[in-house]
Amino acid sequence: MTEFSVLTMPISTDSVPGSQLERLLALADRPEPVRTVVVHPVDDLSIAGAVEAAARQLIVPILIGPKARIHAAAAAAGVDISGFELHDAPHSHAAAALACQIAGRGEAEAVMKGALHTDELLEAVVAKDCGLRTERRMSHVFILDVPTYPKPLLVTDAAINIAPDLATKRDIVQNAIDCALAMGVERPKVAILAAVETVNPKMISTLDAAALCKMADRGQIVGGLLDGPLAFDNAISREAAAQKHIVSEVAGDADILLVPDIEAGNMLAKQLFYLARAQSAGIVMGARVPIMLTSRSDGVLSRLASCAVALLVAKAERSKPQPT
Numbered sequence: 001m002t003e004f005s006v007l008t009m010p011i012s013t014d015s016v017p018g019s020q021l022e023r024l025l026a027l028a029d030r031p032e033p034v035r036t037v038v039v040h041p042v043d044d045l046s047i048a049g050a051v052e053a054a055a056r057q058l059i060v061p062i063l064i065g066p067k068a069r070i071h072a073a074a075a076a077a078g079v080d081i082s083g084f085e086l087h088d089a090p091h092s093h094a095a096a097a098l099a100c101q102i103a104g105r106g107e108a109e110a111v112m113k114g115a116l117h118t119d120e121l122l123e124a125v126v127a128k129d130c131g132l133r134t135e136r137r138m139s140h141v142f143i144l145d146v147p148t149y150p151k152p153l154l155v156t157d158a159a160i161n162i163a164p165d166l167a168t169k170r171d172i173v174q175n176a177i178d179c180a181l182a183m184g185v186e187r188p189k190v191a192i193l194a195a196v197e198t199v200n201p202k203m204i205s206t207l208d209a210a211a212l213c214k215m216a217d218r219g220q221i222v223g224g225l226l227d228g229p230l231a232f233d234n235a236i237s238r239e240a241a242a243q244k245h246i247v248s249e250v251a252g253d254a255d256i257l258l259v260p261d262i263e264a265g266n267m268l269a270k271q272l273f274y275l276a277r278a279q280s281a282g283i284v285m286g287a288r289v290p291i292m293l294t295s296r297s298d299g300v301l302s303r304l305a306s307c308a309v310a311l312l313v314a315k316a317e318r319s320k321p322q323p324t
Helices: 020-027 044-055 067-077 092-104 118-126 166-182 204-217 232-236 238-243 262-275 300-319
Strands: 034-039 059-065 085-088 110-113 139-145 153-156 189-193 225-230 256-258 279-285
Touching: 020 300, 034 044, 034 092, 034 300, 044 059, 044 067, 044 110, 044 300, 059 067, 059 092, 059 110, 059 300, 067 085, 092 110, 092 118, 110 118, 110 300, 139 166, 139 262, 153 166, 153 262, 166 189, 166 204, 166 256, 166 279, 166 300, 189 204, 189 232, 204 225, 225 232, 232 238, 232 256, 279 300
Parallel strands: 034 059, 034 110, 059 085, 153 256, 189 225, 189 256
Antiparallel strands: 139 153, 139 279
16 A cells, blocks of 8 residues: 655635635535534634534534533634534544544544544544445545636645555546546546656656556546646646647546646645635545545635535435445
8 A cells, every 4th residue: 555644735715706616615505414523623723614614504513522622612713512412532543533433333424624633533544443444545635726727626636645556546536536526527537647748658657647548448447537648738728738739638628637646746736826826625535434634724715615525525425326
């Protein structure tokens, strides 16, 4: 299994009228709120975010952590949590373990990170006895609203998998496609990024791109349309693709950007945040339930949009035929 690490993104995502994230929230207006375990919400930001998401009818929070600290955080934030289910746990490790056990038993359909380290939460998720592991590798998906791009842009994996091999990339792509499908994208277009748009045996990312496209042809990746290798400009600009004579349904119109490794993804995402003022939501896919990895620096809209994505993913899971 490929080593994983989690990198946080300190981004301001204040609400912009008409943004893609606002439209994402609108998609989640109708479905029933999803029961969500909120892990260790012992600061004012995490508890206030959970309460606001509940007020928007995105989630039904199940608060897990030290009871006294959760009540103190709620008092500091000026929010009322008297109507929420609350499970006492002595510390963050215990809260993460209990939350994952509750979700693993099917008593919650999503997990929301509170005031604890991400690796604590993910270690609990992958524990063999919690029931949340699947055969698929977990990966993070950023859902970006880039002002200069006409639709939501999903970037993966920029936060968890450090140097994914081909098998891990297959899972990362399928996770992102499933996320996009849950968001209502009919046939997500996946651009597999590299430095060039031709296969070069000296560049592993281009070989992986070619293999992933063939895996999609053979039904090993389903639900999306893949092309690659594509350089970033060819993936998001029809003009750039035309100048290089690239004939592709994906080039210039990508819904998903698969980056070759965490360094490329981290730099790409941060450039879009800071230079293009992109807004973001984020979710971890690949476990039995979606996982919201919110950061202390996330704005209200980003937190709510992450909840909306989790709700849509959970709704999509509900609609799948159950094994007999």
